[in-house]
Amino acid sequence: MKINKKKNAIFIMLWVIGSALWVLLYKESDNIEAVGTSLFAVGGALWAFIQISRTINNSSGHRRVFWKWINRGIAANGAANGIWLAAALIGISAFPPSLADVLWLASYILFLCALLYQLFIVSREPVISIHMFNVSVFMIVSTAIIGHFFTALALELFDYSIINSVINLSFLLINSTLLFAAGYLVYLLKAKRDIAVVCILIAAFSFQSVGDFHAAYLEIVGVAVSPGNFNDVFWLAAIILLGVAATYEKIGLWEHNWMIRTDIKQPFILFPAAGITLLILFTFNSYEWRINILSVSIGIILLLFVGRNYIMNKKNSNLIQEYRHLAYYDSLTGIYNRTSFKINVDKAVAVARKEKTELSLLLFDIDRFKVINDSLGHHVGDEVLMETAYRLKNGLPYDIYRLGGDEFVIIVDDVRGNKALEAAAQVKKAFSKPYLIAGQRISITPSIGISCYPSTSRDSDSLLKSADAAMYAAKENGRNAFVFYDEKLHKKLSRKMIIESELRQGLIRHEFTLHYQPKINVQTLEVCGMEALLRWNNRKLGSVSPYEFIPIAEESGFIKLLGSWVMNEACRQAQTWKRNGIFQGTMAVNVSVHQIKYGDVLTMIREALEKSKLAPEQLEIEITESIMQDVDATSVIFDALRAHGVRVALDDFGTGYSSFHVLKTLPIDTIKIDKSFIDDLSGVKEQSLVKAIIDIGRHLQLEVVAEGVEEEVQLDALAAYECDTAQGYLFSKPLTVLEIEHFLSQHGSKAL
Incomplete structure (x- = not known):
């Protein structure tokens, strides 16, 4: 719905000015003055209620919930003003705390609920979770200071009842908290339009606070607060501005939730520290060093500090454990990951070197795992990996590591006799029974590569590299087998590496012929x-058979260039x-x-x-x-x-x-x-x-x-x-x- 800002501005100005003029014109007639200001107040509340209802209908998510809370407060405020209007019509000029006061207080609480709800939503982000704590500290500090000075003064000088004092104190306290919470939101928000909306809310709560503090002052000096004075103009301006804020937000397209800044830092510990320092100073200067609301508030804030630090330490401890688990364990299978393997294999090699013992590395993967993934789906592949990890973990007396994909590795230290062979047999046994995945029986086999320290490898990196080469040799031998990395395999791989490096140079040097x-x-x-x-006569290797170099060219991807040349x-x-x-x-x-x-x-x-x-x-x-x-x-x-x-x-x-x-x-x-x-x-x-x-x-x-x-x-x-x-x-x-x-x-x- 298109909003006519000019017409709205004219209406708001005329309505508020009309209320002020009514107070000036009929100040000598309390009853007429009260009826008029109450009518203006009820009309303003009705207008604001309609505007906010339209905003609620056009919004969603957290915005919708926020404005619902505000609108409930508007409704309570309008009802309270209706009661004032009824009192003015029947000629009551002043009366003690009543249903109207309860409804006004309820409207303030509902406004506060709206702001606290929004702060609670943004406090779910770890970087700004401290804000709810800060708001709590502010409320305690405000309650202590206002309660200490206002309540004591009211009770001692003007013989106020406890109920009257509490209600007046509540108005002042909630007003202070509303301004503080709204100001906090302005600091947190990212979008300029959102900031503008909250600034209008701050203006509304400021007018409301001026009216309430002035009313409290009148109460203290002995003037009864009744319908028909300039406080009504301030309260009316506050209600009208709440409707304006809703109207302003309806212009344009909006996110479901308010956008929060991501560059927020955390110097917020200074605020609660300043609050408790202020309370301590007031306590030092309070009378007779007795237990009062100031000293009790200090104790409550200290308990909040202790509780907050306990919760934060617990959260930090949980986060550390979570990060440690993510760092050293595989997220899918729950077994150790590559990082853990690297740490432990380095330790194992160091121990073997120091104690002059041997160790073996068993690297294996699942034969034709890609076929399982492609034909049955990746979710089935994941289940196969989880079942494999479970079988290995429960069937072998060694730590199992998942390096990634379908590759697993075992460190067999202090090798004696046929310990590596026994471990390989245990791995094959873990795969021996068919897998029952998604109602299907799947037969799965491993290809295992075994490298040994110090006979074939001198460090952890070469151990893994040698085991990897042996594993692929096992695949070339027909899969479902294990192969030890030895001198013969070393020579074969060395020649393969030379062929791979010479292929490209051979094409440049025109060594290939047809x-x-x-x-x-x-x-x-x-x-x-x-x-x-195709024939290849290399200057280092001599004549190389196509049956030898073409598979290597395919594996390395060089076949594309070579095939194009042919x-x-x-x-x-x-x-x-x-x-x-x-x-x-x-x-x-x-x-x-x-x-x-x-x-x-x-x-x-x-x-x-x-x-x-x-x-x-x-x-x-x-x-x-x-x-x-x-x-x-x-x-x-x-x-x-x-x-x-x-x-x-x-x-x-x-x-x-x-x-x-x-x-x-x-x-x-x-x-x-x-x-x-x-x-x-x-x-x-x-x-x-x-x-x-x-x-x-x-x-x-x-x-x-x-x-x-x-x-x-x-x-x-x-x-x-x-x-x-x-x-x-x-x-x-x-x-x-x-x-x-x-x-x-x-x-x-x-x-x-």
């Missing part, structure tokens, strides 16, 4: 194609031969599964063809059949290649993931029968199997290539089975560019 092996039409014995095969070089060479009239057939290039999964193979091939100007139909991509694990994703890539004109061949067919159903739907042009089938062609079963593969390929209109043909009898059998193409040492080994050109010039179109 060799080419011809593919032969079985029926005509003509050269119909070439397969590009594709560009093979396409360039094929186009050169075509341009020179040396060779017109297809060029087959191997692409690894890793390139398909993690590289932009389509862009790589497209750029190589554009750069070399080779026709797409002269390029054939060979991919091992392990790619068939993800048929859907593979089909998308194969379809894109074939749409571009590039042929696709499935290499090593029959060795792992072959499925005739998948073969029927997979978008390929060629299947290559693995060499292992060709080697055993002398057997009846092997002949039948090869013939069946060739027949299936022919019926699916796929080219069939036989790899590893080394003997005439194998070629004769393939010709009899109507195999399309063959390659192998019977025709030629892989040759360099010059050698293959010489081969083609000698044999012409015939390979034999």
